């Protein structure tokens with residue numbers, strides 16, 4: 001229990017009695033300091049999992065523990081102290097009229113002293129590199145910048161667990177890159193549990209572990225490197241591996257990789273060292 | 279366009295009036311609206327006019343902007359004047375205009391009422407010209423705080439106001455996007471008979487409402503996820519503080535009130 005930050009124990013969930021089960025018997029756990037990616041096609045139940053993790057929804061069957069606390073209607077506020085969440089739509093989670101007010105929102109809700117608030121806002125905007133935008137209104141920010149502010153808002157409350165629910169899905173390629181860089185930097189600088197939800201396999205390369213969801217069930221639990229080998233099976237559940245992985249898998253037939261390359265750089269390194277090794 | 283909307287009429291400038299606590303400004307303006315009706319002779323009107331123009335000058339806002347705020351009411355001011363001119367029958371007949379007799383009393387009264395109207399609009403617009411909407415929201419929240427005792431949802435009201443302020447530009451941008459999308463499908467908003475133009479607004483409003491409701495739902499969820507559980511036990515980043523500048527303003531304003539009651543007949 002001490003190292004397990006999140007435990008899903010036989011969790012089943014449906015939105016209403018007369019509706020199909022959205023999650024069926026889901027089991028997994030997330031350890032201290034781990035970055036876990038949850039992957040799955042649209043409607044596979046990823047957001048439902050995220051909402052269950054901080055008590056926006058409650059399981060119909062099974063139990064969920066977050067940081068040792070069982071998630072129930074009585075404990076939601078304790079759970080939300082420890083869980084920060086970034087949603088998909090950059091606009092619909094921006095509450096404040098300026099960047100500063102928005103980062104403050106979570107702190108104000110927790111009744112944090114104003115002086116501490118000011119310090120935390122400064123620090124968290126610094127770590128997402130948005131300090132220069134302190135007094136900007138949301139409509140003057142790009143999608144990527146708004147999402148970085150949302151991440152700052154989460155960092156400011158110093159959570160144990162940060163959930164990013166398709167935080168990049170509505171962004172352009174540049175915004176996506178901004179967010180992925182921010183997340184990778186965070187991972188390096190702070191020790192915080194990270195759950196990143198996505199349907200884009202390009203975004204899981206940095207994760208320690210991947211949980212693949214399909215139609216409300218855990219389809220596979222593995223590491224990114226292993227997952228990239230399963231190109232055909234993934235395609236059957238509506239997921240597409242990155243170009244690098246595809247190329248590596250094609251080359252596999254007459255080329256012996258020492259390990260499945262995760263990134264373009266790894267692929268290139270293996271390719272050019274291959275010849276010199278011979 | 280959107281940026282001028284979020285700040286409403288607010289004209290940024292570095293002036294004493296801008297720096298006054300919004301509560302000070304609201305209370306003074308509220309009092310002014312009442313005392314204007316106590317002016318009843320030339321000296322008292324002059325006194326209030328001097329005060330109003332003085333306050334307007336202190337804002338350091340260009341008269342151009344001040345007059346822009348008065349634009350929609352010019353007509354009313356002139357109309358009130360003319361109405362009094364022709365309807366009031368007091369004093370001596372001065373002259374005849376368009377076949378109507380014009381009395382001296384009418385001239386005086388028409389002038390007084392119009393001036394009163396002008397001063398009211400000028401002074402109240404100073405509030406929105408020198409105070410950001412969010413400051414006004416904060417001020418309303420603290421000023422109405424006592425009403426909490428009778429279960430009036432003060433915090434909720436203020437939050438509603440600030441969320442509206444935050445989403446106005448977003449919804450404006452969205453309206454623009456949808457209207458362009460519909461226009462490119464051949465919907466014509468700008469020409470044709472009124473009935474057709476009203477009908478053309480329907481394909482604009484429906485998607486706008488659908489998206490606004492979706493936004494509301496997602497925003498509520500995001501707020502909850504960020505630990506929002508009502509006004510109880512919340513702290514605030516934006517703080518209002520009454521400082522010496524506000525006390526001085528109150529003193530000066532008190533002299534204005536006292537002066538008015540000395541001067542009125």
Ligand SMILES: Nc1ncnc2c1ncn2[C@@H]1O[C@H](COP(=O)(O)OP(=O)(O)O)[C@@H](O)[C@H]1O
Nearest residue numbers: 015019022040041042043044045046047048049
């Ligand atoms: N509020 C809701 N009410 C009813 N059904 C819902 C609701 N939200 C999601 N669902 C359904 O639950 C399933 C899983 O949704 P979700 O967890 O949002 O998937 P994902 O995030 O992986 O796209 C989908 O079939 C979706 O239609």
Ligand SMILES: [Mg+2]
Nearest residue numbers: 046047048166
């Ligand atoms: Mg989702």
